[in-house]
Amino acid sequence: MSTVPLIPDTAPFSAEQRAWLNGFLAGVFSRAPAANSDLRSPISASAALTPLTILFGSQTxxxxxxxxxxxxxxxxxSFAATVLDMAQTDLAKLAAEKNVLVIVSTYGDGEPPDSAKSLHTALASASGTALSSLRFSVCALGDTNYTQFCKCGTDFDHFLGKLGATRVTPRTDCDLDYEEKFNSWLNTTLTALGTGSAPAESKIENQKSKIPDSDPEPTYSKKNPYPALLLTSRNLNAPGSGKQVHHIEFDLANSGLAYEAGDALGVIPHNCPEHVAEVLAALGCDGEEAVPAPDGSTVPLRRALTEFYDLGKPTAELLARCAIPTTVSANSASTTTPASPHHVVDVLLQSKSENPHSKIPTPTELVWLLKRLQPRLYSISSSPHAHTGQVHLTVGAVRYEKDGRPRKGVCSTFLADRAQPGNTRIGVFVHSNKAFRPPASGDTPMIMVGPGTGIAPFRAFLAHRRATGAKGKNWLFFGDQRASTDFLYREELAALMHDGVLTKLDTAFSRDQAEKIYVQQRMLEAAAELYAWLEQGAHFYVCGDASRMAKDVDLALHQVIERAGGKTPEQAAAYVQQLKAAKRYARDVY
Ligand SMILES: Cc1cc2nc3c(=O)[nH]c(=O)nc-3n(C[C@H](O)[C@H](O)[C@H](O)COP(=O)(O)OP(=O)(O)OC[C@H]3O[C@@H](n4cnc5c(N)ncnc54)[C@H](O)[C@@H]3O)c2cc1C
Ligand SMILES: Cc1cc2nc3c(=O)[nH]c(=O)nc-3n(C[C@H](O)[C@H](O)[C@H](O)COP(=O)(O)O)c2cc1C
Incomplete structure (x- = not known):
């Protein structure tokens, strides 16, 4: 057993710095040969640390x-904690662990994030008691708007238990509003793991140990957003388009807010005043009624419904209170079937029409039955190297009709219709996405598939490459409905081609000819060259629609490798797996 030194409480560091340094030393000592024990002498060795691996599976x-x-x-x-991406472990490595925290989100329709897929598959098919010396707990991240709420975390919890590991605390399923549940799970789990745990052991051969990085806590966050001035909101589509995509610019000068190409921006929206007015009318309220805000303060109902509460998909609790029948999913008490009323206002109206004698909730009762209004994420379409003091987004306005009523997306139409450039300040924060970055070397070729608003991060990547003088080749696949109305950033892309930054641009406009053509067809048409770029080390990126496009592009990538590389489907799958493992295949899909 090797003892890991601790920074004494009297050392001139803040609690946070001390914690980080303790983690750092733990990481160093967990990998250091025993002969290096003299390294311990400068700091008094006072306590042994409990080894802990924090395994994450994350898409964004x-x-x-x-x-x-x-x-x-x-x-x-007093834990020696190492943070590890699920993509970097496997069943055998997991079997050698003592204590593991699993923090994992769910994507697609109940699928694991890309980086968690191979471990998920391995654990699903494993049997026996390979993990009987492992103690674990799972924190599942998800969104109750999805039917398969926290499915991936549920799977990991089940797989680990099935393989003999000991669950130290029950799994926690977190909605988008995860802070409180996460903190409580972490607190309880660390307490449970700390009880009777084995002291830290030297893991000389362990090459995977990752030390919690030293990223400082950002000044602005989801809880404390920066009020950024909206500078520009410009429709990128020409008249006659069936779409409305806005180019958005925010002023970040002197904000201290830092981001990188590949990050997303969190935007705090307000609900539409007309929608709020409909809810007030259904409640029979004038909006002045005092109600609790989520932070415990008291605010007028109109403000609460505009700024703090979600008027979209109703919670199961609201449906129950208004006696609207639902089928509740096995996974979550607050997940309802798609047949449920679409928005909160529909519940109130339906309740009034179907049960004229039922009592509509009071204002305070109503807000207790609503979820908090959540920020929306947008892939950043600017580069700090090229667009100093600003951050840009590319936002598609969501509008549709449902049950005979026109509906609009909260945040996209807030930005497109209601926010006033030059006047409105909007709460924003940077949501870092380290898994989605331009290649570290400017010489590495990039292939980017970004139809529709999926072009956003690639505008940022290309701006980054131009500003940093990167010499690598760049190939963009872009698609939308019609070239005449929907060719987003056409002039900018032409200028990038002209200047040699954009090496190749393949477009697919689905409605410009009788048969529908999409980006994946263009990939197949260019199979030989695409494969040659991959063989030259190109990174392959996809951004945009997750439900269909990303799946079709993934299939096309496999077909390109089969056809141009002369490989069997199994060999092509292995090739793609290697691209992922080498972080050369990254997706930002939603
Ligand atoms: C990492 C990440 C990056 C993103 N980047 C971008 C980006 O660059 N650009 C961009 O435009 N968006 C992007 N998004 C999506 C964005 O976050 C929002 O989800 C989107 O703008 C819709 O938000 P909203 O508030 O306008 O709509 P909401 O009020 O959230 O409404 C959307 C909901 O309405 C419902 N709905 C929509 N259409 C229909 C229909 N036809 N019938 C029935 N129900 C329907 C669905 O339930 C849908 O979830 C990204 C998302 C993520 C997670
Ligand atoms: C395209 C997309 C699909 C999603 N699918 C699900 C789902 O099926 N079930 C669920 O509970 N959450 C789903 N989510 C919500 C994410 O799990 C949730 O936002 C999570 O906090 C993201 O964590 P990450 O950034 O670490 O990936 C989905 C989110 C997106 C953008």
């Missing part, structure tokens, strides 16, 4: 951020 960085937060907290509590 939330679980990764929480894993780092957990590591910092664990560092303060």
């Amino acid at each position: 960085g939330t679980a990764e951020g929480l894993a780092k937060k957990a590591a910092k907290e664990a560092g303060k509590r």
